[in-house]
Amino acid sequence: MTMSSTLNIQNLTVSLRSGLPLLRQVNLTLEPGEVRALVGESGAGKSMIGKAVLGTLPPATRVTRGQIFLRGQALDHLNAAQRRHCVAQSAALIPQDPLTALNPVRRIAPQITDPLTRIHGWSAERAQTRALELLDRVEIRDPARVMRSYPHELSGGMRQRILIAAAFAPSPPLIVADEPTTALDVTVQKQILKLIRELQKEVGTAVLFVTHDMGVVAKISQKVSVLFQGRVMEDSTTEAIFSNPTHPYTRALIAATPSYADPARSFSPVPPELIAQMKSKIAQEEIL
Amino acid sequence: MFLRTVLSRLLTTLVTLFGVAVVVFVLVRVAPGNPIAMMLPPGASEDDIAQLTALYGFDKSLVEQFFIWIGGVVQGDFGTSITLRQPVADLVLSRLPATLELSFFALLIAVAIGGVAAVIGARRRGSPTEAAVDLTSGAVLSIPDFLWGLLFVLLFGVLWPVLSISGRLDPRLEFDFLTNFVAIEGLLRGRFDVAGSAFSHMLMPALSLALPLAALIAQLLKQNLKEVLIQDYTTLPRVRGFSETQVILRDAMRNAALPTLTLVGVQFTFLIGGTVIVERLFAYGGLGNMAIDAVINRDLPLIQGIVLLFAALFVAINLLVDLSYTLLNPRLRHG
Ligand SMILES: Nc1ncnc2c1ncn2[C@@H]1O[C@H](COP(=O)(O)OP(=O)(O)O)[C@@H](O)[C@H]1O
Numbered sequence: 001m002t003m004s005s006t007l008n009i010q011n012l013t014v015s016l017r018s019g020l021p022l023l024r025q026v027n028l029t030l031e032p033g034e035v036r037a038l039v040g041e042s043g044a045g046k047s048m049i050g051k052a053v054l055g056t057l058p059p060a061t062r063v064t065r066g067q068i069f070l071r072g073q074a075l076d077h078l079n080a081a082q083r084r085h086c087v088a089q090s091a092a093l094i095p096q097d098p099l100t101a102l103n104p105v106r107r108i109a110p111q112i113t114d115p116l117t118r119i120h121g122w123s124a125e126r127a128q129t130r131a132l133e134l135l136d137r138v139e140i141r142d143p144a145r146v147m148r149s150y151p152h153e154l155s156g157g158m159r160q161r162i163l164i165a166a167a168f169a170p171s172p173p174l175i176v177a178d179e180p181t182t183a184l185d186v187t188v189q190k191q192i193l194k195l196i197r198e199l200q201k202e203v204g205t206a207v208l209f210v211t212h213d214m215g216v217v218a219k220i221s222q223k224v225s226v227l228f229q230g231r232v233m234e235d236s237t238t239e240a241i242f243s244n245p246t247h248p249y250t251r252a253l254i255a256a257t258p259s260y261a262d263p264a265r266s267f268s269p270v271p272p273e274l275i276a277q278m279k280s281k282i283a284q285e286e287i288l
Numbered sequence: 289m290f291l292r293t294v295l296s297r298l299l300t301t302l303v304t305l306f307g308v309a310v311v312v313f314v315l316v317r318v319a320p321g322n323p324i325a326m327m328l329p330p331g332a333s334e335d336d337i338a339q340l341t342a343l344y345g346f347d348k349s350l351v352e353q354f355f356i357w358i359g360g361v362v363q364g365d366f367g368t369s370i371t372l373r374q375p376v377a378d379l380v381l382s383r384l385p386a387t388l389e390l391s392f393f394a395l396l397i398a399v400a401i402g403g404v405a406a407v408i409g410a411r412r413r414g415s416p417t418e419a420a421v422d423l424t425s426g427a428v429l430s431i432p433d434f435l436w437g438l439l440f441v442l443l444f445g446v447l448w449p450v451l452s453i454s455g456r457l458d459p460r461l462e463f464d465f466l467t468n469f470v471a472i473e474g475l476l477r478g479r480f481d482v483a484g485s486a487f488s489h490m491l492m493p494a495l496s497l498a499l500p501l502a503a504l505i506a507q508l509l510k511q512n513l514k515e516v517l518i519q520d521y522t523t524l525p526r527v528r529g530f531s532e533t534q535v536i537l538r539d540a541m542r543n544a545a546l547p548t549l550t551l552v553g554v555q556f557t558f559l560i561g562g563t564v565i566v567e568r569l570f571a572y573g574g575l576g577n578m579a580i581d582a583v584i585n586r587d588l589p590l591i592q593g594i595v596l597l598f599a600a601l602f603v604a605i606n607l608l609v610d611l612s613y614t615l616l617n618p619r620l621r622h623g
């Protein structure tokens with residue numbers, strides 16, 4: 001199973017220099033073409049998992065235990081340059097905030113094609129054609145004009161489409177999407193979600209989809225990992241999570257999802273007693 | 289909109305230059321020392337003095353003198369040098385290329401050294417290498433340009449005389465110059481012996497002028513780079529496989545250069561001010577050297593001409609900086 005998985009995280013523990021763990025023995029696999037949602041409240045460590053995979057952990061943190069395999073390759077066996085190369089060949093990122101993710105002083109074109117030509121070794125023509133094709137695919141009108149634009153000339157929704165196109169352009173086996181719709185307004189969110197789902201199927205990319213919204217989970221993923229304080233509380237198929245959530249925290253998250261159909265029922269926050277109970281349980285296990 | 293900006297800019301420039309003209313005109317006249325007395329041998333008669341005074345117009349009232357002078361200036365006539373007895377405009381323009389070549393060569397050195405140090409410091413941020421960059425630049429910055437000049441004269445002129453520390457060119461070289469840009473003309477016309485001699489004569493004075501600015505660029509650009517490198521938009525290139533050095537040079541540099549540029553522009557005008565003493569130290573035949581002679585001889589028309597030219601140069605540099613800022617910043621380009 002390990003060798004065929006796109007991503008395999010084993011017992012991953014990431015800690016601050018002080019020793020405080022931000023991720024606690026996380027286990028997680030992602031098969032080719034599969035979408036796995038990482039859910040949990042803000043601060044649970046969802047983004048931290050993506051950063052650990054992509055090698056962009058903050059300087060204040062380090063991996064203290066465990067391993068990450070990208071397409072069977074153990075990342076901790078590689079030196080920095082090899083690791084960078086391995087990640088670039090296997091994975092791409094759709095960032096959370098399209099307004100800050102693009103370089104303000106560079107045109108769109110090189111920001112899409114540079115990695116294709118300089119990292120993946122494509123010809124300039126091939127990269128250009130692919131970029132235009134994907135911009136067209138993410139429903140951007142007049143892709144040639146957009147390629148010549150600077151980020152500030154484009155709306156947030158446009159920029160997120162561009163970032164999606166750029167992520168899918170090299171047809172990577174894995175994409176980490178870190179709350180890619182959170183910064184956008186609701187109507188745009190739906191279109192972006194639909195695009196990611198469609199492109200994921202077309203390209204056959206496995207997606208690690210970070211979200212705090214169980215409604216989004218239901219729409220996009222086949223598997224779910226529920227996170228609380230850096231720990232995986234529940235790991236299951238999306239179907240099972242919704243039909244038969246085993247952990248009370250998962251049930252609380254589902255209940256906390258706003259319902260558009262029935263606004264009266266919407267938003268019952270996770271009960272503070274439950275949070276306190278889970279925190280003390282984690283603290284106890286830590287001591288043992 | 290654009291036209292209004294240009295017009296208002298032009299107006300401020302004219303007002304600035306007029307202000308400089310008034311100030312320098314008054315200053316050189318209230319300063320002690322009589323230019324006429326300096327020209328005549330001791331024991332000249334009252335008559336001789338009165339005659340010469342009238343010849344140069346110093347017998348008229350200050351206001352009259354000012355308007356006669358400024359009336360000439362707007363027609364390109366800056367008066368006649370008292371000591372050299374040539375038109376000030378010709379004298380000053382013949383020296384300007386030497387000072388321009390020296391200043392821009394110094395700027396080039398400063399940007400090169402400061403830029404490389406900043407990139408190395410930013411690349412190794414948080415490490416002893418960065419601390420070394422900070423320490424070195426701090427030390428270099430605390431020594432002013434003329435002290436560097438003295439140090440180089442001592443080192444390479446006296447103790448270990450390998451480099452020419454006097455003049456602009458090897459006098460044995462034969463070459464018919466079309467302009468006074470000896471280094472650039474030598475390069476463009478393929479006379480590399482001429483260009484080489486010009487650059488080797490400029491090296492020490494240019495380095496003296498450049499070192500403090502290089503240190504400043506190293507500190508400032510490194511700081512700006514570090515701030516850019518924690519911005520969100522540097523994450524994507526890292527994930528996409530670009531090395532830290534590539535991220536610095538390709539993604540961070542232009543963003544970091546923008547705030548650095550404004551300060552470098554201001555500091556460059558200070559550097560040009562520094563040429564006055566440094567040119568003197570190295571007997572380099574530029575405007576600054578001429579300015580000191582003019583002051584010593586109380587050559588009022590020449591002093592006025594040189595100061596006005598320096599002022600015009602500063603204004604032009606500020607314009608150039610604003611222009612390149614706009615060119616580098618896409619947000620302003622179509623504004
Ligand atoms: N740069 C950082 N330095 C120290 N701690 C951090 C840093 N970034 C995030 N954290 C901490 O790590 C934990 C997990 O953060 P994150 O993965 O961003 O949460 P989320 O689930 O909201 O994406 C949080 O408690 C957060 O405070």
Ligand SMILES: [Mg+2]
Pocket residue numbers: 046047048179
């Ligand atoms: Mg997050």
